[in-house]
Amino acid sequence: MKKHGECKSPPSEGGNVLYVMGMKSLRIEDNRGIAHASHLAQERKKAGGKGAGNLIVIFFISPTDWKMHDRGPRRIDFVLRNLREIKKQLDELNIPLMVYTSPSRKDMPKTLIDFAKQWDVKEIVGNVEYEVDECWRDVAILKAAGEAGLYATFLEDTYVVPAFHLETKTGHQYAVFSPWNRAWTAHIEKNMHLIDESPSPEANDKGIRTGKLGNLFDRQGEGFGIPEYVEGYECKDAEYMRKLWPAGSHSARKVLSNFVRGKGGESAFEDRASELGHKQVAPDSKDSRLNRYGIGRNLCSENGTSRLSPYLAAGVISPRACLRATMEVDKNKFKVGRSTGTETWNTEISFRDFYAHVLAAFPRVCMNHFFVQKYERVCWEYDDSLFQAWTEGRTGYPLVDAAMRQASQQGYMHNRGRMTVASFLSKHLMLDWRKGERWFNQNLIDQDFASNNAGWAWSSSCGVDPQPYFRIFNPTSQSEKCDPKGEYIKHYVPELRSLEGAAVHNPFERLSKGEFEKLGYPKPIVVHKEARERALRRFKEPGST
Structure with a gap:
């Protein structure tokens, strides 16, 4: 350069x-x-x-x-x-x-x-x-x-910290998050200008409109102009997307402000991302969405995440603005960790940098290769009917189905849901995780290659600093932890709205045969115990069946 x-x-x-x-x-x-x-x-x-x-x-x-x-x-x-x-x-x-x-x-x-x-x-x-x-x-x-x-x-x-600015003591690029995160935090603390706000552009003289560049302002045709849509990328639910995810940096700032000032502990399944919510609290209140982020981010039924991912992925707001917002809450202190909501959210923001650094340092992940290369020999299943059931939210596992239906309807999925459905596809169904990665890319409004690739590779144990192969999400226990009252499930899986108590998390095993059949809900497409044993076997010895 x-x-x-x-x-x-x-x-x-x-x-x-x-x-x-x-x-x-x-x-x-x-x-x-x-x-x-x-x-x-x-x-x-x-x-x-x-x-x-x-x-x-x-x-x-x-x-x-x-x-x-x-x-x-x-x-x-x-x-x-x-x-x-x-x-x-x-x-x-x-x-x-x-x-x-x-x-x-x-x-x-x-x-x-x-x-x-x-x-x-x-x-x-x-x-x-x-x-x-x-x-x-x-x-x-x-x-x-x-x-x-x-x-x-x-x-x-x-990104906040540019790639290749952090190295291990041996001069290599990091491939494990925790030591990288400590280095990232220390680097910012020594270089606080990294999160300074850049000025907006200054205006051109009005004379530009009458000069030789004047025709640039409304030029149309011959390839110029902002089209209503691009051929091959017609958005069939454009009006609904506009409702949920309004455009513009002013909207992004509202989303951020709502996260900082909005009262936590409430649901918002169909609310506009920039909507201020039902109640507002002081930014330093323990009840704000930001300050209870450590709890709310793991509850699918709660409006506990920032919902900024589409805006960050498209650069409609900068990650620096997010860090500055937490510093305002923490009295101008930059904190990273897991002790408070602001610390936890800053840690999650750092993951964006980490995944980008991995992408820059190990470009093979951009070329359809696994970071953990030995798992390229894992024996996958190739069953289109199973993949279709997964995409349509008809797996018979309520949390998986709710998350997939949310993605299909809203172009977005709660992060806990993302981890659950990714684990289910790659470990329970033993389908190549790259099929799921591609589906996310094509359907989610917050599509970002580095974060999406890394998230899928982590869940499938094939990526940088991965989930150990022997840790396989139990979709039923995840459901009980992340949606204890079944509110998220009932919103996106209407067949289960009549259920009360624990049955909503596993209706096939917790209802009688007759009660289950009346629901019109599919049976589980795999048995958890059998699927888990198969995944353990194949990942332990890549290439085995």
Whole structure:
């Protein structure tokens, strides 16, 4: 990057600055890349005089990339909705947002440079993305920019601590979370500027609208414009997604505020993520959702998690904003651990960095390989009927079915549910966990490769710092712990709403044959004891049946 990023054009030459907005940077607030691009533009404006130093923003729609990365309609619809919100914000600042549909990822660097020449751009700025294809794309952009005599740079923004900034005592990258987390915490404590807020971009002069760049503001056709939908990614439940997951950084901030100030211990199965809830409490109240996060995050029936994952995955809010919010509650102290709700949530935020660091350091996980390579020899089953029953929430295990139906209906699943259904697919059904990973990618609105891949690999014992292969979630006991009154199950599995007490967690074994048949609910598709023994056998001796 240093080789290709050398500045070939001093500010005194005037010209404009182009910010390349990525899939994980869909905001203009607290965005390292656009803040730097704005700063460069202001320098050029001062040195180059009238008409110089304009900031232009471009976003590439790339369906071929999305198909390769298993993006789903809900995730893409969320991107388009956020782009519309960003366009409104930038219009107020006289900054044009160019959204261009690129036929091929390979054409993107050349297309970008062509646009840069047309728009008198001298400097290009973006934010780093760690996935392998994205890295190669950005290296190609840097190379093309250098060959064209332009300056290009990509900044760290998506994660709090950049990859490769933490090493073991022997100089290697971490592969175990606990020591990594201690290093991450210590690094931030020594470098608190890492969570400082970046300034929003400054406005362009109004004259840009009457100059040669004026046609960029409402340019449509020939690949330009924000489409209502992208072919192949039509979101059939778009209205419901808008209700649950409103777009825009202002919505993301409301979601965060609601988590900090909302009263915990309540359910919110159908509430809008940004809805303030029924009751508000002081941020430092022990009853707030944030302060009881250590308890609430494990209860599927409780609105105990932040519900920020779609906004973090798309970069509609920064993880730094989340850490700053906890510091406000903890009297400007940065705390990580498990003792309090704020400590626990900061620890969970750190997992995002950890998984990204693993992705950057061990890129094979981006290429359909296991981190624990010996388990690539595990003998999987290949039964499409079992996979279909899992996807449709018809396994006969209520918590599994409730979680899968939540995902199908809402494009989202409670984290405890994610661990349970992942364990069930890979250990009870012995289906290749990558099938489940792909289904999550295609159906969840908070799709993020690093977190999704790592979560699935952990649950299946095939990933970094994994769940030991002999630890297999019992879906019934998980149900009793995570949904003790069966409220979550009854909401998403209406066949079981009439049940009382322990029967809701295992109706097949806890009801008479006649009572069970009246429910219209499927029998368990596997027997827990038999499935567990098979998984233990196959993981203990990879390759055995």
